[in-house]
Structures are given as structure tokens and as C-alpha cells.
Amino acid sequence: MEIKKFSDFCEQVLPDFNQFLNDRLNSEIKQETLKQAMLYSVNAGGKRVRPMLFLAVAYSSGVKLKDLPKYFDIAGAIELVHTYSLIHDDLPEMDDSDYRRGKLSNHKKFGVGPAVLAGDGLLTQAFYWIAKSSLNTDKRMAAVRILSHNAGPMGMVAGQMTDITMEDKVLSESELTTLHKEKTADLLMAAITMGAFCADHELSKNLVLYAQDVGLAFQLKDDLDDCGDDEDADKNTFPNLIGKKATETKLNELVKEAFNAVLKEDKFDKNLLVSFLDYFKE
DSSP: OOOOHHHHHHHHHHHHHHHHHHHHHHHHOSSSHHHHHHHHTSOOOOOOOHHHHHHHHHHHHTTTTGGGGGHHHHHHHHHHHHHHHHHHHTTTTTOOOOOTEEOOOOHHHOOOOHHHHHHHHHHHHHHHHHOOOOOHHHHHHHHHHHHHHHHTTHHHHHHHHHHSSTTTEEEEEEEHHHHIIIIIIIIHHHHHHHHHHHTTTOOOOHHHHHHHHHHHHHHHHHHHHTTTTTTTSOOOOOHHHHOHHHHHHHHHHHHHHHHHHTTTSSSOHHHHHHGGGGGGGG
């Protein structure tokens, strides 16, 4: 039976994927403190949006549900990179956050040194998983290229650097858009484009546009959800810069543009990616 809703897709796939993450890390990481620190943040309550988008694109490109576990290595790599970035982002030298999703941040639970190493471990293990994947060499190389480009100094890391070096400056809307494109949107874009490559779906400008719009929309929704939070009062956020109403308008425009883009996608089941856009209406 064909799955048409993103929420139904996650309900079917996520339990097995979560089991995969835990089984792999438990079997591969032998240093006990390192393993516990890595697992602590991997299991800290994230929605797994990025790996689920990767798997949803693969499924929408024709990969059968029973064959999706073959793609868990790549999906897992995306989640490990995302988790490492959160651990490092919470450090005193970065965003200096004591909590993440209502739980103590990694450095508050294990200490700064172990948290840094847990992040390092997740980042490097991600590329080990891609290299060990059963997918063919071309697909593995494409996954390495896209993920390293979008998560590294040409993408997410560049955005993080701008974030911590410009926090005392009021950014323009263009500067803020660039910051969040790199810091947040690029990894989401990587998940979607990697899903297409790994499933032999020819990447089109429409799918790239969808990924770009969804990535930035994700940050706008996050800003709106946190709007009114005292911690964000002096931060560079879209509501602080252009106002809450203008941010809502911008978010709606991005979602509409993403919807129109994916509808133009050829030889591709559009249901899951259209359904995912409901996330922005919550």
C-alpha cells in the first residue's frame, strides 16, 4: 500500500531507523564514556526531520518500503552530523546553552571536553557509515560530496561562524537570510538532494527550489515558535528584524513556493513532500 502522508511514513519507518541508530552506535563505539555521550544527544528527542526527508525522497523516487533499510547508513549519517552540530552549538564558546529540548545539554551532562569529543565522534562516524554503505560507489561519493559541502565550511559551519562573530551586530535581512541558509537550510537541502541522488532520481531545479524553500522556512518557523522568548530578545531573528507579521508572510510565501515547485517534479511521487509542508501550519 502506497504511503501518502509524511506522518504515516514516519510512523512506519522511524522505529526501525531509531533501532538502527542505537544498534550501530552501541556495537561500533567501544569507549564507554564516549558512547554514552554520543547516544545521549542522538536520543535527546529530535524529530529526525532530516533523515526522514532523505528517506521520504528516496521512497518518492521509487525505492520500495522494504528496501529503505539499505539507505539507513546514509540517513543515519545525516542525523549524526545534525546531532554533532547541536552539541557544539550548545558549548560555552558557542551559543552557551544549558539545555537542549528540555534536557541538560551534552556539556552540562558530561563536561565540555567529553561533549567536544562526542561531537567529533558523531561527525567522523557519519562519513564512516557512508563509506560502509551497501549503495554503489557513485552514490556513496555523491553522498559524501553533498553532505560535506553543505555541512562544512561552505555551508553550515560558515553559518555558525557568522552567527557567533556577528551576534553583537544587527544584521540586514539579506545577511540574516544568508546566515540561516548556511546554518540551517543547507543541511535540510543536503538531505533532500542526497535522497534523489541515492535513489537514481535526476535532480531538477524544482526539487532544489523545494529544498531551499523548506530549509529557510524551517528557520522562520523556529523563530516564530520562539518569538516572545526573553532569551531571543536581543538575537538576530526574523521577527526581531522585520516583525512577526512580516515573518509569517515570508514563511507562507516560502511554503507556497515549495508546494508549486514540487508539483512540477517529474517521475516522482509528490504526496510525501507535499504532506510534509503541513509541518509549517502547526
